Amino acid sequence: MNDTRTRELYSSPNGDRWLLCKDPSGRVFVLHQANIPSGGQASQIELGDFLTRGFGPEQQALFQMIGTLIESTPGELLTGEGNPGLAVTGGSGHA
Numbered sequence: 225m226n227d228t229r230t231r232e233l234y235s236s237p238n239g240d241r242w243l244l245c246k247d248p249s250g251r252v253f254v255l256h257q258a259n260i261p262s263g264g265q266a267s268q269i270e271l272g273d274f275l276t277r278g279f280g281p282e283q284q285a286l287f288q289m290i291g292t293l294i295e296s297t298p299g300e301l302l303t304g305e306g307n308p309g310l311a312v313t314g315g316s317g318h319a
Contacts, residue, residue, distance in 0.1 A: 230255065234285040242282040244289065254286070 233242040239259030245268075246252050254274040257266045275283060 231289075233289065234282040236281070242285070244286065254282075 227248045229246045230243045231245075233244050233254065235241045236259075238261075240262070241257040243255040243257070244252070245255050252271060254269045254271065255266055256269055258264055269277075274286070277283070
């Protein structure tokens with residue numbers, strides 16, 4: 225996992241950690257690192273499987289992270305100010 229990019233999603237009070245990961249091939253998954261008393265094993269979980277396991281704090285953290293991807297200033301998504309290629313209307317000649 226040397227070239228795998230990671231970002232911590234959630235760390236539980238008992239020491240378990242969940243990381244959002246992207247490997248060099250572009251595959252995205254969640255890595256669960258169990259706490260030491262539970263054996264400390266790491267396991268890779270496909271995103272779909274991770275999200276169907278419930279709505280615990282680790283899933284909520286992923287939803288929060290996804291939500292930050294669309295946060296914008298008012299009107300930014302309609303005008304395309306953040307990314308002109310995303311403009312819904314405007315003077316670019318594209319609708």
